[in-house]
Amino acid sequence: MSWQRALSPPARRLLTVSSNRELGAYRLLSVTDDDGPAPAPGQFAMLAAAERWGGGEDERPFLPRAFSYARHRDGQAQFLLEDVGPGTRRLCELREGESLYLLGPLGTPFRPPDAAPPAPPAPRALLVGGGVGIAPLAILQDALAAEGTAALALLGFRDGARAQGAQLLHDPAIATDDGSAGHDGLVTELLERELQVGPATVYACGPAPMLEAVRAICEREQVPAQLALESGMACGFGACFGCVVATRGGGYVRVCVEGPVLDAARLDRVDAHAGAPA
Amino acid sequence: MSWQRALSPPARRLLTVSSNRELGAYRLLSVTDDDGPAPAPGQFAMLAAAERWGGGEDERPFLPRAFSYARHRDGQAQFLLEDVGPGTRRLCELREGESLYLLGPLGTPFRPPDAAPPAPPAPRALLVGGGVGIAPLAILQDALAAEGTAALALLGFRDGARAQGAQLLHDPAIATDDGSAGHDGLVTELLERELQVGPATVYACGPAPMLEAVRAICEREQVPAQLALESGMACGFGACFGCVVATRGGGYVRVCVEGPVLDAARLDRVDAHAGAPA
Amino acid sequence: MSVEFCGLRLAHPVINGSGTFDAIAARRAFGEPFAQAFPFAAYVSKTITLQPRAGNPPPRLWETAAGMINSIGLPNKGLDGYLGEDLPQLCGLRTDSACSPAGESMPVPLITNVMGSSGEQLAQLVAACEQRAEISALELNVSCPNVETGLDIGADPRQLERVVSQVRPHTSKPLIVKLTPNAADVPQCAQAAQQGGADAISLINTLRAMALAPGAHGGEPWLGGGSGGLSGPAVRNVALAQVAAVAERVTIPVIGMGGVQSAAHARALLDVGATLVAVGTESFRDPAAAVRITFGLMSNG
Amino acid sequence: MSVEFCGLRLAHPVINGSGTFDAIAARRAFGEPFAQAFPFAAYVSKTITLQPRAGNPPPRLWETAAGMINSIGLPNKGLDGYLGEDLPQLCGLRTDSACSPAGESMPVPLITNVMGSSGEQLAQLVAACEQRAEISALELNVSCPNVETGLDIGADPRQLERVVSQVRPHTSKPLIVKLTPNAADVPQCAQAAQQGGADAISLINTLRAMALAPGAHGGEPWLGGGSGGLSGPAVRNVALAQVAAVAERVTIPVIGMGGVQSAAHARALLDVGATLVAVGTESFRDPAAAVRITFGLMSNG
Numbered sequence A, B: 001m002s003w004q005r006a007l008s009p010p011a012r013r014l015l016t017v018s019s020n021r022e023l024g025a026y027r028l029l030s031v032t033d034d035d036g037p038a039p040a041p042g043q044f045a046m047l048a049a050a051e052r053w054g055g056g057e058d059e060r061p062f063l064p065r066a067f068s069y070a071r072h073r074d075g076q077a078q079f080l081l082e083d084v085g086p087g088t089r090r091l092c093e094l095r096e097g098e099s100l101y102l103l104g105p106l107g108t109p110f111r112p113p114d115a116a117p118p119a120p121p122a123p124r125a126l127l128v129g130g131g132v133g134i135a136p137l138a139i140l141q142d143a144l145a146a147e148g149t150a151a152l153a154l155l156g157f158r159d160g161a162r163a164q165g166a167q168l169l170h171d172p173a174i175a176t177d178d179g180s181a182g183h184d185g186l187v188t189e190l191l192e193r194e195l196q197v198g199p200a201t202v203y204a205c206g207p208a209p210m211l212e213a214v215r216a217i218c219e220r221e222q223v224p225a226q227l228a229l230e231s232g233m234a235c236g237f238g239a240c241f242g243c244v245v246a247t248r249g250g251g252y253v254r255v256c257v258e259g260p261v262l263d264a265a266r267l268d269r270v271d272a273h274a275g276a277p278a
Numbered sequence C, D: 001m002s003v004e005f006c007g008l009r010l011a012h013p014v015i016n017g018s019g020t021f022d023a024i025a026a027r028r029a030f031g032e033p034f035a036q037a038f039p040f041a042a043y044v045s046k047t048i049t050l051q052p053r054a055g056n057p058p059p060r061l062w063e064t065a066a067g068m069i070n071s072i073g074l075p076n077k078g079l080d081g082y083l084g085e086d087l088p089q090l091c092g093l094r095t096d097s098a099c100s101p102a103g104e105s106m107p108v109p110l111i112t113n114v115m116g117s118s119g120e121q122l123a124q125l126v127a128a129c130e131q132r133a134e135i136s137a138l139e140l141n142v143s144c145p146n147v148e149t150g151l152d153i154g155a156d157p158r159q160l161e162r163v164v165s166q167v168r169p170h171t172s173k174p175l176i177v178k179l180t181p182n183a184a185d186v187p188q189c190a191q192a193a194q195q196g197g198a199d200a201i202s203l204i205n206t207l208r209a210m211a212l213a214p215g216a217h218g219g220e221p222w223l224g225g226g227s228g229g230l231s232g233p234a235v236r237n238v239a240l241a242q243v244a245a246v247a248e249r250v251t252i253p254v255i256g257m258g259g260v261q262s263a264a265h266a267r268a269l270l271d272v273g274a275t276l277v278a279v280g281t282e283s284f285r286d287p288a289a290a291v292r293i294t295f296g297l298m299s300n301g
C-alpha cells in the first residue's frame, strides 16, 4: 500500500457489486474493481447506482455521492455506508450483481505520521473516528500496520447498533453516546486520555462537532492532526468549486482537491457542514 | 360484470403486485386490489411504481401511465404491459410483493353491441386487437361471453413473440406481420373477411394505423364500431386537457373522460398519436 | 389552519393552480360525493377568455426530467359558456372535512381566472364576473406562455401596471394577478401589479419550454402548439426564489406555486412569505395530493 | 464532425460550459495524459473578473429534482492571476484522438470567459486578453445570477447592446456573448448582442433559484450566497426553447447548453440551430460525459 495520491481514470467506471452486507446500523458495500488503481488511505470515490439513480425522495438523487475507501484488496473496493438520504438509501439497497458507477480514487490522502518531533522516535498514530467517519481509518490502519506503526483506533458512535461498525478496525477502543458499548461518553475523552500517555500524530474523521473538538484539543496539546473532512460535492475532481471549506487566514479550499485530508493547522475551525453524517 | 362506467375512488391507492409474468413479448401484471371497484370493459387505470418512479431514461418517468384493465377478478386487477419506454420498463420489472400506485377505474367503457339493426337479432361482436391493444378486449370478451354474445377475437401482432399475448383471449384468430403465426398479413384483412359473413358490432383497440383502417372499413361497410383510443396522458381524470383527439366536425375531446372508447362515427380519422404502441 | 385571504375565510391554505383541476370532470370520474370532500380550500377555474377556444392541436403533453411541458392552449367555452354552463356546476363545493380546522367541511370559494389580450378585454371579462355572486375572487392570467397573444403583458412592469389599473375599477371582488416567471425582474412586476391595484399576487406560471419530436431530425417540435410551459418538481426551486423575492417586495398576500409535491414544499413557500399555496402538476399524479399536503401541514404546523 | 466556429477549427462540436470544468484540477486528479485526451473541442475558462474573488461562503450546492443549484460566486484569481498563473497551464491541451474526425488529436482552443459590472470593466478585461495569443476567443458573462452586480446587464436589450458595442473595439478575437435566461425576451437580447458586435451567442446560463435549509422553519436559505442558479436536466427543455428562439432570430453562430446529458440532447440543440453544444452539469456526474456525447454524435450523424 502506498501513501502516494493515486490518480483516477478520467471517466466513471461501470462496476459490479460483489456483496452488500449489514454491519450493525451500516452496510458494507463491496465492488469488483479489478482494473481500478489502488487508493491511498483517505482517498474517496464518487458512486452512483447505474440504474434508477433518481426518483427517490424529492425526485433525488441526481449527483453521485462521495465515499471514502474503507478498504481495497484483491480488486475489491469496500465502502461503509450509512443510510441518511436518497443517495445512500439507493446504494444501500444495491444487491450482488447489480451495477454502479465509480469515479476514483480521488482527493489528497493521509500522510504518514511525522517522524520528526513532536512525535517520538517511533511514530505513534491515534485514529479518531466518529460514526460512519471510521471508514477511511480502516484502510489507514492497514497502511500503518504494514509499516509497523502503532495505530490505536478510538471510535465513537451514537449507539450500540452503530458501534458494530467498529468491527472494520483492529482492536479499537469504543465510546458510545448512550453508553451501550465501550466508554460511556465522547470519543474525544478517549483522545485526551491517550494524549496524556504521550505525543502522537492524530488522524480523525467524523461529524463536524467531533472534528472541531479534535482540532481544538490537538491545537492545545500541540500535536499534529490530519482531518478527513466531508462536504457536499457535485463532482469530486475540482470542477464545480462547490465543496469548499474556509481556511485559516481567509479564502476557501476545495475539499475534493486539497482534501479531503487537511492538516488541522490549516483551519480556524471545522465548519458545521464539513463533517460526516452525525 | 357490468357495462356501467365504474367510479374511481378520488385518490391513488397503494397496492401490492401479486405476480408479474412473461407472456411472450409482454408481461402480465397482477395487482391485489381487494377494495377497488370492478372496472367496466374498456376502462383503464393510471399506474406508477411506488418506489423509484424516475431516474430512468432521460430521468423519467414522472407522470403515471395509463393501462387498460385486461381483467379484474377476485380482487385481482390484471394489466398487459409492453416495454416501450421508461415508464413501462419500470412497471415490467416490478416483482411480487413490490408496491405501486393505482388510480382507477377511469374513463368511458365499451357499450354492449347494438341490438338494433344493422346488427342481426342475435348480436354479434367482432373484437379487433393489435399488439398490446388486445388488453381491453380480454375483459370485453369475458363480459360478452357472460351475456351469451358471440364475440370473435381477431388479433394482429408484429411477430410470433407478441402473438403469444393472444393467450389472453378465448379462441382468437391471429394475424402476424411476419407470418410467424396465424394469417400472414394484417388483422384488418381478417376483419374484412368476417364482415362478409354478416354485420356485427366492431370493437377495436390497437395502433393508430390499425384503428384508422378499422374505422374506414366500418364506415364503408356501415357497421357500428367502438374504438378504444390511446393518447399521452398526464392525469387520466380530465384535469389536464392534455389527452385530446380531434373529433368530426371540429373541436377536441379528452380521451380520458369521453374515451378511451369512442364511437368511430365521432372521428374523421384516427390521429397518428391516438393508438397503442405499434 | 383556517386562513383569511383577502377577506375570504378558507379551511386551509392549499388551493389548486388554474387549469390543473377540472372540478366538473372530477365529479364524473369520482362521483358526486367528491364535491363534498373537495381537496382544495378554494377552487381556481381554468383560464376563461371572451370567445370560446378549442385549444391547441395534440400532442399537448411532453414529460421531462421531473416535470412536464403542456401546450394546452387554454381551451374553454368562452365567457358566456362559462357563466351559463359551468358556473352553476361549480357552486356548492365543500372541503374535505378531514382537512378542516374544526373537522368541519367548509364552503369552497370560487376564483375565476381570466385572460385577454388587452386591458379592455380583461376589463370586459372582469365586469361580467363582477355580476355573479358565485364568484368570490378573480385572477388575471397575464402570463400564459403558450398562447400567441403577441405581447406577454405580465413581463413588462409598466404595461402590467396600466392593465391592472384599467381592470381594477370593474370589480370589488379580490383581484389576484398571476405573474409570468419568464420576466427579467419578477418582483418589479409584482410591485407594478400592486401599484395597479391588485389585491394579491400569484406565481409562478409555467416556464417557457419546448421539446422535439423523438426520431425526427429536422428540429420538428413535438407539441402541436410548437412550444409550451414547464411545470412540476423541475421548477420548484425557481418558484421558491421568485415567491421569496416577490413576498419581500409587495405588501399584499402572495399565492405561491410551482412543483409542490409535499407538505415540506408547501411549508417552504409559506416560510418565505406566501399566504396560500397552490398545487398543480402533483394533482395529476394523485388527485388527493392536496389532501395529503394539507394533512402534512396540519400535523407539522 | 470537425466544425468551423468563428474562424476556429474544432475537432467536434462539444465544448464545456464556463465554470463547470477546471482543466488544471482535472490534470491533478487524472494525471498529465489527460491534457492530451481532453474531452472538449474547445476549453472555456471559469469566469474571470478584474479583481480576485474568494467566492461565496459554503454551502454552495443544493441538489434538486433532476438538477442542482450552485451558488459558487465566481471565485477566481482575478485578471492578473489568471493571465500569469493559469493561462500557461491551459495551453497545449489536445482533444481525445478517438473523438476527432480523422482519429487525430487536435489542439483545444482556449475561450476566456470574463465578467464585469460595467462596460468599462469588461472592456479592460477584454483588452488585456487581446494581448495574449494563447486566448482564441472571449466570452462575456453578462448573465451570472448569483453575484450581486446590482443590475443584470444581460436582461435588458438596450443596455446589453451598449455594453457589447463598448467592448467590441477592444478585441479582434471572436466575441461570444453569454446570455441570461432570466429575461423576458431572450431572442431580443440575442439580437441586441449581435447588433452590438457579438460574433456568437451562448446560452443558457443558470436559472435563478433558491433552497431552504432543511429542518429550519424561518425560511433560512441553505446556500451561503442566499440564492443560486439551477442547471442540469431540469432546465433542458427551457434551454432548448431559448436556443431555438435565439437561433431563429440571429445570423451569428449559437452555442447551446443546458441539461445536455446525451448525444440525443446535443443533437436536439444542433437541430434547432446551434453550431456548438456545451456540457456543464453532466460533466460533474462523469468527467467523460463529453466524450460519450461526441461519440454518440459521430456514430448517429
Ligand SMILES: Cc1cc2nc3c(=O)[nH]c(=O)nc-3n(C[C@H](O)[C@H](O)[C@H](O)COP(=O)(O)OP(=O)(O)OC[C@H]3O[C@@H](n4cnc5c(N)ncnc54)[C@H](O)[C@@H]3O)c2cc1C
Binding pocket: A044, A061, A065, A066, A067, A068, A069, A079, A080, A081, A082, A083, A084, A085, A086, A087, A088, A089, A132, A133, A135, A136, A229, A230, A231, A232, A233, A260, A276, A277, D061, D062, D063, D064, D214
Ligand atoms: C470525502 C467524503 C467521504 C465520505 N465518505 C463517506 C463514507 O465512507 N460513508 C458514508 O456513509 N458517507 C460518506 N460521506 C458522506 C456521504 O457522501 C453523504 O452521506 C451522502 O452524500 C448523503 O447523500 P444522501 O442522498 O443519502 O443524503 P442527503 O439527502 O444528500 O443528505 C445529506 C446531507 O446533505 C444535506 N442536504 C439535504 N438535502 C440536500 C440537497 N437537496 N442538496 C444538498 N444537500 C442536501 C443535509 O445537510 C443532509 O444532512 C462522505 C462524504 C465525503 C465528502
Ligand SMILES: Cc1cc2nc3c(=O)[nH]c(=O)nc-3n(C[C@H](O)[C@H](O)[C@H](O)COP(=O)(O)OP(=O)(O)OC[C@H]3O[C@@H](n4cnc5c(N)ncnc54)[C@H](O)[C@@H]3O)c2cc1C
Binding pocket: B044, B061, B065, B066, B067, B068, B069, B079, B080, B081, B082, B083, B084, B085, B086, B087, B088, B089, B132, B135, B136, B229, B230, B231, B232, B233, B260, B276, B277, C061, C062, C063, C064, C214
Ligand atoms: C387509455 C390507455 C390505455 C392503455 N393501455 C395500455 C395497455 O393495456 N398496455 C400497454 O402496454 N400500454 C397501454 N397504454 C399505453 C401506455 O400508457 C404507454 O405505452 C406508456 O404510457 C408508455 O410510457 P413509457 O414511459 O414506457 O414510454 P414513453 O417514453 O412515454 O414512450 C411512449 C410514446 O410516447 C411518446 N413519447 C416519448 N417520449 C415522450 C415524452 N418525454 N413525453 C411525452 N411523450 C413521449 C412517443 O410517441 C413514444 O412512442 C394505454 C394508454 C392509454 C392512454
Ligand SMILES: Cc1cc2nc3c(=O)[nH]c(=O)nc-3n(C[C@H](O)[C@H](O)[C@H](O)COP(=O)(O)O)c2cc1C
Binding pocket: B240, B241, B242, C016, C017, C018, C019, C020, C046, C047, C070, C072, C074, C113, C141, C144, C178, C203, C204, C205, C206, C230, C231, C232, C233, C235, C257, C258, C259, C260, C278, C279, C280, C281, C282
Ligand atoms: C396542464 C396545465 C394547464 C395549465 N393551465 C393554466 C391556465 O389555464 N391558466 C393559468 O393561469 N395557469 C395554468 N397552468 C399553470 C398552473 O396553474 C401553475 O401555475 C403551474 O403549473 C406551476 O405549478 P405546478 O408546478 O404545481 O404545476 C397550467 C399548468 C398545467 C401543467
Ligand SMILES: Cc1cc2nc3c(=O)[nH]c(=O)nc-3n(C[C@H](O)[C@H](O)[C@H](O)COP(=O)(O)O)c2cc1C
Binding pocket: A240, A241, A242, D016, D017, D018, D019, D020, D046, D047, D070, D072, D074, D113, D141, D144, D178, D203, D204, D205, D206, D230, D231, D232, D233, D235, D257, D258, D259, D260, D278, D279, D280, D281, D282
Ligand atoms: C457549478 C457551476 C458553476 C458555473 N460557473 C459559471 C461561470 O463561472 N460562468 C458562466 O458563464 N457560467 C457558469 N455556469 C453556467 C454553465 O456554464 C452553464 O451555462 C449552465 O450550467 C447550464 O448548462 P448545464 O445544465 O449543462 O450545466 C456554472 C454552472 C455551474 C453548475
Ligand code: FES
Binding pocket: A232, A233, A234, A235, A236, A237, A238, A239, A240, A241, A242, A243, A244, A254, A255, A256, A257
Ligand atoms: S466537489 Fe466539485 S470541486 Fe469539489
Ligand code: FES
Binding pocket: B232, B233, B234, B235, B236, B237, B238, B239, B240, B241, B242, B243, B244, B254, B255, B256, B257
Ligand atoms: S389525461 Fe389529463 S385530461 Fe385526459
